[in-house]
Amino acid sequence: MKAKVFQVGLLVASIFAVTSMAHAEDVVIQPLAIESYSKDFKVSTQEAERRLKIESQLDYIVQKLNEQFGESIASVYFDNGQDFKLVVRTTKKGKTERQIIDLSSQLSKEYSLPIDVVANSPRNFRSIQNIIKNQKSTIAKKYDGFQTIGYDPKNDAIYLSFYEPDITNQNEIKSSLKKVSGMDTIIAFLAAPIALTAGESGGGHMNYSYVDSLCTGGFTGTMNGKLGILTATHCVYDKTISSYNNNYYAPVSVGTPIIPETTSHEIAFLPLNTTSIVGSV
The missing domain is CATH 2.40.10 (Thrombin, subunit H)
Incomplete structure (x- = not known):
């Protein structure tokens, strides 16, 4: 599942009440989506429908987190493994992190959804986007086979893809790009270069x-x-x-x-x- 990203918002001290949130049970999920999710993540159709109903409420959760903690958020994403949960990466410890944990606890009870709050200091979403923006042209100039750059929130790493069939060159890329701007990297080598479709x-x-x-x-x-x-x-x-x-x-x-x-x-x-x-x- 793709990670949800944020624009920078203002920090609001109070914790909001979740009573006005739309209930997931009121959401209708298409049968094809349920069947696809069930097969992809090897869960029952009932569990697939439950998860998809929860995921359909992500925009509301993101909005509230962003309104209060925008500068302190790195990413929010669903972990669709057997232990289904929402993960919120924060940039700070102390009072702000405790507030986010309190908020997540309320949301967790509302949706029977485990929520992990993970400290991600010192990078927030804006700083991660700046790393991607600044490193994109640098890497492209150095490696002809460079294809894409992005952020993997689950592993808190910069994701890079290359088209490079030569094993020696692959090893050189992996060796020289173990980190990008201090962040760990995940490197993938594609079977063919990304091309503009018809x-x-x-x-x-x-x-x-x-x-x-x-x-x-x-x-x-x-x-x-x-x-x-x-x-x-x-x-x-x-x-x-x-x-x-x-x-x-x-x-x-x-x-x-x-x-x-x-x-x-x-x-x-x-x-x-x-x-x-x-x-x-």
Whole structure:
């Protein structure tokens, strides 16, 4: 499960009450999602549905944590193993961490969900994003096969991927990149380089105005009379996208993403400011 990330917010001293939170039992999960989760994580369909209902409430939990502890949060993510739990990584010990633990305890009782609070000092989400942004170009210049860089919240590590078939070069990369800006790394070697997919089914890169990242569009189509592309919700949620690039035309500016109300649907529609687009569904 992908980790949820944060914008920086203000620290509020008081702990909020969770009585106004939407109850997970009121959420309807599609049977296909339940079946897929059950197979992926080897749990019963009943347990899969329970977990997915809880996960559908993540935006509420994230919002409340961010409002109070934004500067002290590194990441929040679900551990989908046999011991299903939510993990909150904090940057500070002492009073702030105790407040987050108190808040997590309330949420844990509300949803019968174990929540671990892990000290992650001294890095918060902003500092991790800065590391990724600053190191991306440096690594790309040094290694021709460099593909992606990101953050693995479960292991609190920088994730790097390369296309490098030569074993000697792989060993050199692993040896020289054991740490990046003081953070441990997880390095993956891909069977083939990441390539731009055919424009007939979308596939172009989306450019972000302030985040160095890589996301691609999916199928092209029309929604509410507007041309656009389908893409993953996490690629457009709470991000500023400046343009969309396709093999068949120059970069196109984009409109406001249309995002589903529940996080259990990982698909969104991104309108494009153009009167024609190659490919349609």
